[in-house]
Amino acid sequence: MDLSQENIERPYAQGGFDADLSALLDKIYSRKGWDFRNYKMSSVRRRVMKRLNARNVSSCADYLAILESDEVEYGKLFSNITIKVSEFFREPEAFAALEDSIAGVFSRCQGLRVWSCGSAYGEEAYTLAIILSEYLSPDALDNTKIFATDIDVSAIDCARKARYREESLRNVSVERKQAYFEEEEGGFKVRFGTRNVVKFGCLDIVSNSPLLKIDILACRNLFIYFNKFLQEEVFRKIDYALNRGGILMLGKAEAIPPSFAHRYDRVVSGTNIYRKRAW
Numbered sequence: 370m371d372l373s374q375e376n377i378e379r380p381y382a383q384g385g386f387d388a389d390l391s392a393l394l395d396k397i398y399s400r401k402g403w404d405f406r407n408y409k410m411s412s413v414r415r416r417v418m419k420r421l422n423a424r425n426v427s428s429c430a431d432y433l434a435i436l437e438s439d440e441v442e443y444g445k446l447f448s449n450i451t452i453k454v455s456e457f458f459r460e461p462e463a464f465a466a467l468e469d470s471i472a473g474v475f476s477r478c479q480g481l482r483v484w485s486c487g488s489a490y491g492e493e494a495y496t497l498a499i500i501l502s503e504y505l506s507p508d509a510l511d512n513t514k515i516f517a518t519d520i521d522v523s524a525i526d527c528a529r530k531a532r533y534r535e536e537s538l539r540n541v542s543v544e545r546k547q548a549y550f551e552e553e554e555g556g557f558k559v560r561f562g563t564r565n566v567v568k569f570g571c572l573d574i575v576s577n578s579p580l581l582k583i584d585i586l587a588c589r590n591l592f593i594y595f596n597k598f599l600q601e602e603v604f605r606k607i608d609y610a611l612n613r614g615g616i617l618m619l620g621k622a623e624a625i626p627p628s629f630a631h632r633y634d635r636v637v638s639g640t641n642i643y644r645k646r647a648w
């Protein structure tokens with residue numbers, strides 16, 4: 370018998386609960402357009418259970434009744450499912466490798482199109498802006514656009530404000546902290562010059578079309594929430610967005626789906642930084 374925490378929390382058989390959960394996800398999709406139906410079931414189940422427990426109900430049907438009468442609950446469920454953990458220079462070794470890769474691929478005088486897909490509160494996009502400010506010539510930086518998109522409009526609003534608590538900057542060197550951040554009460558704010566390079570927008574990569582003609586694409590710690598089917602579907606968009614010869618950065622625990630792997634070469638071993646083949 371499986372006595373994992375998940376099973377202890379649930380007073381009913383997983384099969385029955387998952388059928389109800391699927392029905393709930395269908396309802397959320399038809400009501401709100403948020404398509405979580407192909408997110409990893411184990412993760413979605415845990416997140417939905419959390420809300421059921423918070424609202425003191427034990428069935429998806431009862432929870433659905435709450436959703437129907439309480440718009441705020443929709444928002445709470447949404448932010449529970451779309452996990453927004455991030456920080457500046459998350460996995461510092463990956464960003465160090467990215468710096469080396471960029472220098473080997475793009476000239477300092479070339480304007481670039483960069484995309485942080487699933488950008489949460491903007492830490493990843495501003496990290497890319499810092500790296501590119503240090504590599505590119507001032508003219509090339511002027512001609513560079515970093516797009517940062519996320520499904521969650523409130524995260525995007527927050528990202529535009531560019532205010533962070535000190536913990537988010539634990540991987541930022543003292544020199545970079547001074548150069549790219551202003552200290553203010555309760556934390557740090559990204560300086561205007563760096564903020565200005567990043568353009569934020571709301572984009573649901575499951576339902577919307579991707580951006581195009583991208584030279585550097587970071588899509589990190591997003592595929593881990595998708596099932597295999599959705600990983601393929603979304604990767605097709607990522608692949609379409611990225612120029613030949615462009616650089617792709619995935620999260621540590623993520624991999625290129627097998628049907629696309631032949632189109633990419635890993636640039637630095639031990640990291641998930643790839644270059645799309647030019648042919």
Ligand SMILES: C[S@@+](CC[C@H](N)C(=O)[O-])C[C@H]1O[C@@H](n2cnc3c(N)ncnc32)[C@H](O)[C@@H]1O
Nearest residue numbers: 451452454455487489519520573574575589590
């Ligand atoms: C764990 S965070 C990753 C943040 C950053 N990329 C990093 O690696 O630090 C995952 C982000 O993906 C976003 N997300 C989830 N589903 C999405 C979707 N369908 N389209 C776009 N963003 C999505 C979430 O809102 C969240 O901000």
